Amino acid sequence: MQEKKRYHSVRLDKDRCKGCTNCLTHCPTAAIRVRGGRAHILDNLCIDCGECIRICDYHAKVAFTDVMANTKAYKYCIALPAPSLYGQFRGLARPEYVLEALKRVGFDDVFEVARGADIVTRAIREKLREPNQPKPMISSACPTVVRLIQVRFPELIDHIVNIRQPMEVAASVARAEFCKKHQCDPADVGCFFITPCPAKMTAIRTPIGQKKSELDGAISMMELYGQLLPHINEMLRDPDFVPATGYGVAWSTANGEANAVCPDNSLSVDGISNVIRVLEEVENDKLSDLTYLEGNACMGGCVGGPLTFENSYVAKNTIHKMVHHMSSEHPDTAVPSSMLNKYPMKNDLPIEPNTAEKLDDNMVEAMRKMNRMNEIIARLPGYDCGSCGSPTCASFAEDIVRGYCTEMDCVHLLREKLKVMAEEMVELAQSRRE
Amino acid sequence: MEELFRIAYPVASADYTSAGQASTDIKRRLKQLGVGGDVLRRVAVASYEVELNLVIHSLGGELVLSVFPDAVQLVSTDVGPGIPDLSMAMREGYSTANEEARSLGFGAGMGLPNMKRNADEFDIQSQVGTGTTITMRFKLPT
Numbered sequence: 001m002q003e004k005k006r007y008h009s010v011r012l013d014k015d016r017c018k019g020c021t022n023c024l025t026h027c028p029t030a031a032i033r034v035r036g037g038r039a040h041i042l043d044n045l046c047i048d049c050g051e052c053i054r055i056c057d058y059h060a061k062v063a064f065t066d067v068m069a070n071t072k073a074y075k076y077c078i079a080l081p082a083p084s085l086y087g088q089f090r091g092l093a094r095p096e097y098v099l100e101a102l103k104r105v106g107f108d109d110v111f112e113v114a115r116g117a118d119i120v121t122r123a124i125r126e127k128l129r130e131p132n133q134p135k136p137m138i139s140s141a142c143p144t145v146v147r148l149i150q151v152r153f154p155e156l157i158d159h160i161v162n163i164r165q166p167m168e169v170a171a172s173v174a175r176a177e178f179c180k181k182h183q184c185d186p187a188d189v190g191c192f193f194i195t196p197c198p199a200k201m202t203a204i205r206t207p208i209g210q211k212k213s214e215l216d217g218a219i220s221m222m223e224l225y226g227q228l229l230p231h232i233n234e235m236l237r238d239p240d241f242v243p244a245t246g247y248g249v250a251w252s253t254a255n256g257e258a259n260a261v262c263p264d265n266s267l268s269v270d271g272i273s274n275v276i277r278v279l280e281e282v283e284n285d286k287l288s289d290l291t292y293l294e295g296n297a298c299m300g301g302c303v304g305g306p307l308t309f310e311n312s313y314v315a316k317n318t319i320h321k322m323v324h325h326m327s328s329e330h331p332d333t334a335v336p337s338s339m340l341n342k343y344p345m346k347n348d349l350p351i352e353p354n355t356a357e358k359l360d361d362n363m364v365e366a367m368r369k370m371n372r373m374n375e376i377i378a379r380l381p382g383y384d385c386g387s388c389g390s391p392t393c394a395s396f397a398e399d400i401v402r403g404y405c406t407e408m409d410c411v412h413l414l415r416e417k418l419k420v421m422a423e424e425m426v427e428l429a430q431s432r433r434e
Numbered sequence: 435m436e437e438l439f440r441i442a443y444p445v446a447s448a449d450y451t452s453a454g455q456a457s458t459d460i461k462r463r464l465k466q467l468g469v470g471g472d473v474l475r476r477v478a479v480a481s482y483e484v485e486l487n488l489v490i491h492s493l494g495g496e497l498v499l500s501v502f503p504d505a506v507q508l509v510s511t512d513v514g515p516g517i518p519d520l521s522m523a524m525r526e527g528y529s530t531a532n533e534e535a536r537s538l539g540f541g542a543g544m545g546l547p548n549m550k551r552n553a554d555e556f557d558i559q560s561q562v563g564t565g566t567t568i569t570m571r572f573k574l575p576t
Contacts, residue, residue: 155472283475285548357462358468359467361468363503
């Protein structure tokens with residue numbers, strides 16, 4: 001159905017798919033079709049949000065992430081846990097317990113992505129002080145939101161803050177510090193993100209705005225949770241360890257980033273459908289009094305990621321309690337300004353619009369197709385039942401003009417047609433008899 | 435030039451629950467047609483304002499999107515009540531929005547000025563007791 005294969009972490013397990021329409025109607029970018037009795041993901045529209053993973057009762061939608069064995073490809077491997085990992089362990093007093101556990105399960109070193117968030121906080125705050133920035137600036141931290149903007153809101157691309165995600169900055173620092181300390185070749189060091197979502201895995205394999213990710217892979221929290229649990233009993237003892245601030249750790253929950261970056265004039269939105277609604281408002285120029293917009297595809301922020309184990313509300317509570325007892329120093333002072341010059345902070349490539357929704361490259365031809373779509377929609381029942389395999393009657397009409405299916409794939413139109421044919425047969429038979 | 439595509443959206447008076455649906459659909463369709471960038475941005479603002487104006491001020495009407503090879507056109511027509519003083523209505527900050535609209539955050543008096551600012555061509559005709567017609571054109575890059 002598309003020209004070029006794009007990498008996606010979210011995939012289908014063919015054997016488990018029953019061909020039902022649950023995922024179809026829940027996909028925010030209408031990127032799923034059911035054809036030939038099973039779901040297909042349109043890879044030019046998928047934004048790796050993982051909504052289909054959540055909704056599928058048969059667990060046919062899966063996220064491809066790295067396994068621990070993949071870390072063995074490197075002489076040394078560093079774990080970079082997203083701060084949402086801390087929320088997976090009820091009553092956790094300090095991140096250092098989780099960091100020590102990561103070392104026990106086989107990582108040579110650990111580096112908090114929350115510390116990356118501290119550095120990014122400071123970099124974004126400096127960026128916001130620059131004149132003539134579009135308002136509001138939109139966070140680049142959630143790759144699903146960035147991809148959503150590429151597909152649905154391409155004219156908002158220049159609102160996305162040109163600062164790398166915390167995991168990217170964390171990996172740059174982690175690798176450099178490790179190599180300096182152990183006098184080793186950067187190529188021998190594998191940096192693995194411990195991820196709450198498939199979108200980060202996709203962002204590592206096919207980065208947006210970067211030629212190459214600073215990370216070498218991502219391991220799902222769900223996969224590591226069971227392995228880490230028996231080891232959450234001792235704290236990391238490392239004289240060189242620099243802990244993240246409470247601000248950095250709070251990035252894992254909705255509003256954490258907004259509160260760190262721009263507490264006096266920001267908006268935090270969570271849940272992909274809410275993000276879409278707010279981006280519509282930005283598009284209508286109704287939020288231009290706002291300085292910063294934090295969008296989280298998942299409800300509750302990263303603690304609500306599809307690859308997390310703990311209930312997101314409980315995880316949020318764990319994080320908030322922990323942050324309450326952590327350093328309340330702001331990244332503005334906790335992060336030395338030399339950090340911002342020493343490591344790459346900005347994207348090296350522009351973020352391109354995704355034109356997959358365009359009906360045709362030629363506008364006149366596109367209008368012809370849209371007119372045909374409208375004619376077809378007028379004939380369709382408007383039930384949006386999904387029986388044809390497209391999520392709505394409108395998308396079915398679009399699929400027809402794109403040449404992917406025909407009107408008789410609609411069971412309701414087919415039934416009508418059969419009824420007419422049957423009546424004609426009866427008429428024909430009767431006329432023969434007369 | 436020949437009109438290549440046309441779609442009409444009926445807009446009901448004081449229907450705040452559906453307010454914004456027409457402009458959302460307009461944006462969506464223009465993106466599917468390959469209209470982007472600056473034109474889309476300006477149509478987005480103007481279509482939302484004009485749709486909300488129909489909801490807030492009119493007794494009901496219709497918003498029509500037309501696409502020509504060289505321009506996008508929005509025409510809003512309503513069945514009343516009509517604007518008694520057009521020059522006053524075009525002034526920034528002037529609004530006759532009622533309590534209900536103001537309680538929902540509307541009525542800043544920026545609707546018409548915003549439409550005029552964003553459209554390449556803007557025309558408004560109004561007659562009290564008959565209705566108002568607003569025509570906006572946005573030139574497509576050649």
